[in-house]
Amino acid sequence: MPRDPRYDILFEPVRIGPVTAPNRFYQVPQCNGMGRLYPDSMIAMRGMKAEGGWGIVATEQCDFHPTGDVTAYCETKLWDDTDVPYLAGMCNAVHEHGGLAAVELVHNGHDTGNLYSREVPIGPMHRPVTWLSHPVQARAMDLDDIRAYRRWHRKGALRARQAGFDIVVVYAGHDGAMPSHFLARRHNQRTDEYGGSLENRLRFYRELLEDTLEAVGDTMGVVARFAVDEMMGPDGLEWENEGRDAIEMMAELPHMWDVNVSDWDNDSMTSRFAPEGYQEDYVAFVKQMTSKPVATVGRYTSPDAMVSAIRRGIVDMIGAARPSIADPFLPKKIEEGRPEDIRECIGCNICAAWNNLSAPSRCTQNPTFGEEWRKDWHPEQIAPKGSNAHILVVGAGPAGLEAAHALGKRGYRVTLAEARTEAGGRVTRESALPNLNAWARVRDYRLGQIAPMTNVEMYLESALNAEQILEFGADHVAIATGSTWRRDGVGRAVRNPIAGADADRSFSPDDIMDGKRPPKGPVIVFDDDHYYMGNMMADLLAGEGHQVTLATPGLCVASWTEYTLEQRHIEKRLVALGVEILSRHCVESVGDGVVEIVNMVTGERIEAAGMLVPVTMRLPNDRLYDALMAEPAKLEAAGIKSVRRIGDCYGPATIAAAVYEGHRYARELDTEIDPDGVPFKTVKYELELGG
Numbered sequence: 001m002p003r004d005p006r007y008d009i010l011f012e013p014v015r016i017g018p019v020t021a022p023n024r025f026y027q028v029p030q031c032n033g034m035g036r037l038y039p040d041s042m043i044a045m046r047g048m049k050a051e052g053g054w055g056i057v058a059t060e061q062c063d064f065h066p067t068g069d070v071t072a073y074c075e076t077k078l079w080d081d082t083d084v085p086y087l088a089g090m091c092n093a094v095h096e097h098g099g100l101a102a103v104e105l106v107h108n109g110h111d112t113g114n115l116y117s118r119e120v121p122i123g124p125m126h127r128p129v130t131w132l133s134h135p136v137q138a139r140a141m142d143l144d145d146i147r148a149y150r151r152w153h154r155k156g157a158l159r160a161r162q163a164g165f166d167i168v169v170v171y172a173g174h175d176g177a178m179p180s181h182f183l184a185r186r187h188n189q190r191t192d193e194y195g196g197s198l199e200n201r202l203r204f205y206r207e208l209l210e211d212t213l214e215a216v217g218d219t220m221g222v223v224a225r226f227a228v229d230e231m232m233g234p235d236g237l238e239w240e241n242e243g244r245d246a247i248e249m250m251a252e253l254p255h256m257w258d259v260n261v262s263d264w265d266n267d268s269m270t271s272r273f274a275p276e277g278y279q280e281d282y283v284a285f286v287k288q289m290t291s292k293p294v295a296t297v298g299r300y301t302s303p304d305a306m307v308s309a310i311r312r313g314i315v316d317m318i319g320a321a322r323p324s325i326a327d328p329f330l331p332k333k334i335e336e337g338r339p340e341d342i343r344e345c346i347g348c349n350i351c352a353a354w355n356n357l358s359a360p361s362r363c364t365q366n367p368t369f370g371e372e373w374r375k376d377w378h379p380e381q382i383a384p385k386g387s388n389a390h391i392l393v394v395g396a397g398p399a400g401l402e403a404a405h406a407l408g409k410r411g412y413r414v415t416l417a418e419a420r421t422e423a424g425g426r427v428t429r430e431s432a433l434p435n436l437n438a439w440a441r442v443r444d445y446r447l448g449q450i451a452p453m454t455n456v457e458m459y460l461e462s463a464l465n466a467e468q469i470l471e472f473g474a475d476h477v478a479i480a481t482g483s484t485w486r487r488d489g490v491g492r493a494v495r496n497p498i499a500g501a502d503a504d505r506s507f508s509p510d511d512i513m514d515g516k517r518p519p520k521g522p523v524i525v526f527d528d529d530h531y532y533m534g535n536m537m538a539d540l541l542a543g544e545g546h547q548v549t550l551a552t553p554g555l556c557v558a559s560w561t562e563y564t565l566e567q568r569h570i571e572k573r574l575v576a577l578g579v580e581i582l583s584r585h586c587v588e589s590v591g592d593g594v595v596e597i598v599n600m601v602t603g604e605r606i607e608a609a610g611m612l613v614p615v616t617m618r619l620p621n622d623r624l625y626d627a628l629m630a631e632p633a634k635l636e637a638a639g640i641k642s643v644r645r646i647g648d649c650y651g652p653a654t655i656a657a658a659v660y661e662g663h664r665y666a667r668e669l670d671t672e673i674d675p676d677g678v679p680f681k682t683v684k685y686e687l688e689l690g691g
């Protein structure tokens with residue numbers, strides 16, 4: 001189908017200095033935990049975005065000197081010429097599909113540990129390193145250091161050109177880069193020409209831009225990536241004050257502006273805390289100050305919102321990291337007149353979490369992300385079916401839905417049976433929790449894709465038992481029946497059931513999501529899960545008027561959400577809701593309307609009035625699987641060749657893991673898998689052994 005003319009504007013070329021982007025889709029620099037350690041994966045992933053129509057595809061951060069060494073994160077680097085070849089590989093992969101390749105040159109200043117290089121960190125001032133409270137200090141750069149730094153940056157730009165990049169992004173964002181440290185009054189109290197007035201604090205960044213323009217600006221686009229607001233009031237840069245002044249002072253200097261807010265927690269807010277396009281309020285002024293193209297991000301997934309942002313004069317380029325992960329083919333789908341096929345990002349930040357865990361990034365919506373090279377998984381293509389088998393998928397949660405979707409795409413005949421009145425499993429239930437409505441996209445995308453498939457049938461209100469499955473007579477059965485939260489408190493900190501935690505006194509998240517409620521009054525949420533469910537229960541119940549205490553063995557509430565960039569936002573929200581937070585506390589026992597809590601440091605015991613909501617762990621719903629497997633003769637008689645558990649029924653985990661397992665099941669059906677082998681390609685290192 002031809003594209004809707006409403007969207008033509010998205011496909012106009014944009015000039016960026018000496019280069020021209022073929023359209024307005026800009027995959028902004030985006031860290032992904034692959035980088036230099038998994039270069040083949042990184043190259044294939046970037047190439048896939050270009051194939052999917054992104055006009056500019058940028059690297060993650062690319063470090064240009066050992067004094068800014070971000071080990072243990074897996075970023076790219078251009079320290080010397082040995083780094084050029086794999087980045088050239090990325091450029092080739094992007095160019096093959098007509099995209100422009102961009103590199104973001106980064107030095108994290110006092111926000112690095114230099115664990116690998118062992119160089120002494122540097123910054124505008126003598127300051128403790130901010131990265132992980134690492135016990136070393138950054139030393140203040142003198143004028144010689146500044147000259148050396150400019151030289152390193154310039155060499156980085158020249159090496160980038162050697163690698164084949166078309167664009168250099170000069171980075172001052174996220175409170176994590178040297179130029180932003182120079183710019184911030186709280187980090188820079190220098191008394192020389194690089195400190196004091198805004199003009200002086202901006203000097204360092206201006207010089208880097210000028211150096212880059214002078215070194216490569218004749219053939220490469222030079223983009224200023226700049227945070228105009230630090231979202232910390234007068235303690236930081238504010239767009240109405242110094243943010244605006246800074247842009248004004250450099251308005252025509254770069255070939256393009258890529259503007260955002262700082263720090264990363266604010267820039268990449270989850271959908272729980274910010275809607276699509278929320279940065280517009282902060283960056284809208286920039287276009288009025290410059291004739292150069294302007295880009296910003298905002299988790300845009302709707303082509304109408306993108307067109308609107310351009311027509312309203314907010315931006316020229318649509319920047320995206322997460323939407324390009326969830327759907328590398330987003331531009332192509334708009335171009336081909338099928339925007340309804342876009343797999344929309346749900347704003348959960350699982351992608352960021354894996355990067356922050358120094359592992360190859362994963363996506364909840366796109367199970368092929370990070371698997372493009374390793375498993376040869378293409379997000380839009382899948383092998384045709386390997387047989388005429390009929391597959392029964394039991395359970396229409398994320399695992400079952402994705403299995404049915406991908407099997408259907410392969411051409412198999414699929415029957416999907418769901419016990420409830422609505423498909424979606426945990427996604428449907430969890431997306432009804434406060435501010436998680438975007439998560440329903442995991443269900444809606446798959447239902448939308450399955451709907452036109454004549455080879456896939458779905459039956460709701462169809463709770464199957466073993467006899468019915470045997471009678472049904474499918475060739476293969478996938479059991480995707482999910483998992484159930486425990487009610488007895490067993491988990492990481494508590495190894496035996498909490499005394500008294502029975503169905504009358506203890507409400508699991510499943511109970512709450514099913515609409516059951518403790519009597520009005522105090523509630524004690526015991527969070528030994530440390531991700532979102534514990535604080536969600538507190539959020540929901542406090543919002544409904546319960547007086548909520550959240551007790552957790554963790555050092556802080558929702559400690560794992562540091563990785564999803566949410567911890568700060570969650571804590572703030574709970575405090576605003578009046579939730580009392582007890583960290584390093586564990587639940588000992590439950591009585592009638594009273595919960596005994598113990599301080600794990602002092603041993604002090606507290607008798608807290610209230611009902612218990614333990615959020616600790618889930619158990620797989622695998623009784624159906626066990627019942628089927630208990631009678632192999634019956635399976636054989638029924639002609640069932642395989643029974644497999646997928647998703648939470650096999651191993652309770654994230655929604656991303658359930659989608660991945662469902663997808664994997666579909667990909668692997670009728671293929672040979674060596675049960676003793678590594679189920680993906682691994683990186684081959686060439687070792688320099690000497691002699």
Ligand code: ADP
Pocket residue numbers: 394395396397398399400417418419420423424425426427462463464465480481482483621624646647648649655658
């Ligand atoms: P996952 O995350 O692994 O997809 P979910 O818990 O989200 O797991 O989904 C499991 C789905 O399976 C739920 O919608 C549940 O209603 C459904 N289900 C559980 N048991 C049966 C059964 N015996 N027959 C059909 N559907 C079932």
Ligand code: SF4
Pocket residue numbers: 321322323325326344345346347348349350351352362363364365366
């Ligand atoms: Fe979006 Fe979540 Fe995928 Fe990241 S992991 S791209 S936030 S859906």
